[in-house]
Amino acid sequence: xxxxxxxxxxxxxxxxxxxxxxxxxxxxxxxxxxxxxxxxxxxxxxxxxxxxxxxxxxxxxxxxxxxxxxxxxxxxxxxxxxxxxxxxxxxxxxxxxxxxxxxxxxxxxxxxxxxxxxxxxxxxxxxxxxxxxxxxxxxxxxxxxxxxxxxxxxxxxxxxxxxxxxxxxxxxxxxxxxxxxxxxxxxxxxxxxxxxxxxxxxxxxxxxxxxxxxxxxxxxxxxxxxxxxxxxxxxxxxxxxxxxxxxxxxxxxxxxxxxxxxxxxxxxxxxxxxxxxxxxxxxxxxxxxxxxxxxxxxxxxxxxxxxxxxxxxxxxxxxxxxxxxxxxxxxxxxxxxxxxxxxxxxxxxxxxxxxxxxxxxxxxxxxxxxxxxxxxxxxxxxxxxxxxxxxxxxxxxxxxxxxxxxxxxxxxxxxxxxxxxxxxxxxxxxxxxxxxxxxxxxxxxxxxxxxxxxxxxxxxxxxxxxxxxxxxxxxxxxxxxxxxxxxxxxxxxxxxxxxxxxxxxxxxxx
Amino acid sequence: xxxxxxxxxxxxxxxxxxxxxxxxxxxxxxxxxxxxxxxxxxxxxxxxxxxxxxxxxxxxxxxxxxxxxxxxxxxxxxxxxxxxxxxxxxxxxxxxxxxxxxxxx
Numbered sequence: 001x002x003x004x005x006x007x008x009x010x011x012x013x014x015x016x017x018x019x020x021x022x023x024x025x026x027x028x029x030x031x032x033x034x035x036x037x038x039x040x041x042x043x044x045x046x047x048x049x050x051x052x053x054x055x056x057x058x059x060x061x062x063x064x065x066x067x068x069x070x071x072x073x074x075x076x077x078x079x080x081x082x083x084x085x086x087x088x089x090x091x092x093x094x095x096x097x098x099x100x101x102x103x104x105x106x107x108x109x110x111x112x113x114x115x116x117x118x119x120x121x122x123x124x125x126x127x128x129x130x131x132x133x134x135x136x137x138x139x140x141x142x143x144x145x146x147x148x149x150x151x152x153x154x155x156x157x158x159x160x161x162x163x164x165x166x167x168x169x170x171x172x173x174x175x176x177x178x179x180x181x182x183x184x185x186x187x188x189x190x191x192x193x194x195x196x197x198x199x200x201x202x203x204x205x206x207x208x209x210x211x212x213x214x215x216x217x218x219x220x221x222x223x224x225x226x227x228x229x230x231x232x233x234x235x236x237x238x239x240x241x242x243x244x245x246x247x248x249x250x251x252x253x254x255x256x257x258x259x260x261x262x263x264x265x266x267x268x269x270x271x272x273x274x275x276x277x278x279x280x281x282x283x284x285x286x287x288x289x290x291x292x293x294x295x296x297x298x299x300x301x302x303x304x305x306x307x308x309x310x311x312x313x314x315x316x317x318x319x320x321x322x323x324x325x326x327x328x329x330x331x332x333x334x335x336x337x338x339x340x341x342x343x344x345x346x347x348x349x350x351x352x353x354x355x356x357x358x359x360x361x362x363x364x365x366x367x368x369x370x371x372x373x374x375x376x377x378x379x380x381x382x383x384x385x386x387x388x389x390x391x392x393x394x395x396x397x398x399x400x401x402x403x404x405x406x407x408x409x410x411x412x413x414x415x416x417x418x419x420x421x422x423x424x425x426x427x428x429x430x431x432x433x434x435x436x437x438x439x440x441x442x443x444x445x446x447x448x449x450x451x452x453x454x455x456x457x458x459x460x461x462x463x464x465x466x467x468x469x470x471x472x473x474x475x476x477x478x479x480x481x482x483x484x485x486x487x488x489x490x491x492x493x494x495x496x497x498x499x500x501x502x503x504x505x506x507x508x509x510x
Numbered sequence: 511x512x513x514x515x516x517x518x519x520x521x522x523x524x525x526x527x528x529x530x531x532x533x534x535x536x537x538x539x540x541x542x543x544x545x546x547x548x549x550x551x552x553x554x555x556x557x558x559x560x561x562x563x564x565x566x567x568x569x570x571x572x573x574x575x576x577x578x579x580x581x582x583x584x585x586x587x588x589x590x591x592x593x594x595x596x597x598x599x600x601x602x603x604x605x606x607x608x609x610x611x612x613x614x615x
Contacts, residue, residue, distance in 0.1 A: 100597065100599065101599050115597055116596070116597060118589055118593045118594075118596070210575060211573050211575065212573075212575055212578060225571065225572050225573070249579065251579075251581035251582075252581075254578060255572070255578055256578055256579075257575060257576055257578055258576070258578065258579040259575075259576060317562075319558075320558065320559060320562065322555075323555060323556040323557075323558055323559050324559065326552065326556060327556055327559075334533060338533075338534070341534070342599065343598065343599075343606050343608055344597070344598055344606055345597035345598060345599075346597070346599070347599070348599035348600065352609055353609065354609050354610065355608055355609055355610075356534070357536070357609075358608065358609055359534040360531070360534045360535060360536035361536045363533075363534050363535050363536070364530075364535045364536035364537050365536075367535070369541070369544075372530075372535055372537065372541070372545070373545060373548055373549070375533050375535060376526065376529050376530055376533055376535065376545060376549065377549055377552060377553075378533075379529050379532050379533040380521070380529050380549070380553075383529070383532070390556065390559075392569055393559050393560075393564060394559060395569030395570050395571060396564035396567040396568070396569050396570075397559055397562060397564060397567075398569070398570040399567050399568055399569065399570045400562065400564070400567060402570060402573065434548055434552065435548075435551055435552055435555055438552075449570075450573065451573030451575060481575045482575065
């Protein structure tokens with residue numbers, strides 16, 4: 001089989017399998033082969049479940065042979081962020097603390113020794129039910145804390161457009177998986193930009209749905225008032241199909257919304273003429289790289305050529321988003337991560353004389369630096385004496401940020417803005433400066449705090465210059481709650497005329 | 511201008527050490543030192559939230575797009591005992607094994 005079938009869109013690929021023009025087993029074999037040949041240099045996957053994937057693929061083929069109806073993702077290989085529980089398959093959340101203790105002769109940090117969940121996350125179960133073939137667990141910043149994938153406890157993921165650069169994070173492995181053609185789709189999670197930013201930096205499409213639209217049951221919790229699962233794909237229609245499969249009410253998630261799921265994929269052909277697009281001036285402020293701004297402004301002009309109207313708008317509390325986010329997210333994380341104690345699963349420090357020492361040593365030895373930093377910061381902002389000054393105040397500012405969006409969506413249908421102020425940055429550039437890393441999340445955090453849906457779709461890459469190759473740039477589209485279909489319609493229309501359409505990085509290996 | 515929160519803008523190393531203890535994190539001194547510097551810089555940045563007058567503004571604990579439906583309160587099967595224990599680093603007498611935590615005379 002021609003391996004370039006893996007580069008087809010997800011609807012096309014599922015169609016080929018459904019019509020029997022190619023078998024799910026052939027597709028999966030080609031996918032696993034590509035991962036073997038390409039991923040050594042990229043680090044997108046922490047673990048690959050080859051046997052289970054082939055078995056799932058054969059089950060799809062047998063179902064077809066029996067004349068049974070196949071699901072909308074029949075035979076489509078998908079990468080799963082390692083923050084999502086996959087039944088009996090290693091799940092690490094990028095952390096050593098979720099590794100079972102090593103036996104003699106075993107490597108200290110091998111993600112294959114990850115926690116084996118007794119159940120599937122709801123989104124994982126839904127993918128399986130739709131006929132998807134789960135090929136492996138993708139690399140990420142530890143507990144989804146980071147914007148460069150360098151906080152993975154195992155190895156960094158590399159950007160296929162330039163392997164000396166980060167793919168972004170925290171869902172970096174999922175973004176690389178799709179950008180490098182290792183699998184046509186992947187799931188990630190977005191707490192403050194962890195889907196949109198890596199999508200932008202790797203030239204893929206990534207969607208952060210409305211808070212509550214997609215179940216988080218089985219997602220390793222980071223900041224529960226912000227976490228949301230969403231898809232990555234190479235094109236909007238493919239991402240829309242994935243979103244359609246994973247969205248919808250789940251009785252296992254208390255925050256899951258009951259609203260009916262819209263037809264995201266059908267929306268991709270919809271006319272966008274007459275849409276009012278808000279352009280927030282705060283998103284083009286000082287700090288954005290000129291080449292990124294140029295590319296995004298060209299995309300805005302493209303939206304006008306599609307019949308949309310641009311409206312300058314203001315989101316005046318944008319500048320407080322980073323501070324608000326880092327108070328609230330760290331507070332929630334300090335609470336959520338208290339469950340890692342060396343008792344019920346994962347790593348355990350040996351030789352502790354009492355329970356307190358067992359907890360403290362297990363956690364001290366196995367959490368990475370960024371995770372420890374955020375737990376301590378979260379503990380501080382929640383502590384007596386500082387609670388009102390930091391935590392409660394940040395919750396009030398969050399209300400102001402939400403109101404900015406409510407206000408602006410009375411005037412416009414969608415917001416269009418950059419995703420990241422810069423293109424993919426060199427590995428190592430920001431590791432010693434956490435604040436600089438945080439500040440670069442300024443364009444993605446507000447939509448997370450407001451709980452509104454947002455996506456990243458590629459616009460023109462920057463031109464190559466001074467030894468720096470041409471690198472992807474993302475256009476961010478933000479909508480009112482539950483208007484993912486509108487975002488898909490506009491993103492698909494833009495994609496049809498985008499100069500980035502169809503461009504892929506050159507990756508060596510079949 | 512709202513009143514500034516009580517307490518220093520930066521943290522002392524001892525304060526960070528006691529926060530780490532509260533968070534059940536046993537960290538080496540070099541890490542405590544590094545954390546003290548990092549947290550000081552981050553908190554100095556976070557203090558810009560004090561510029562805003564938030565009097566009378568309701569806090570957002572959770573964005574509520576709509577009321578999330580409640581599930582029926584019905585009994586259902588839970589994890590089988592052996593599966594619940596499967597991932598525990600140490601078990602004893604069909605339970606999770608931990609060091610003693612009750613003082614015995």
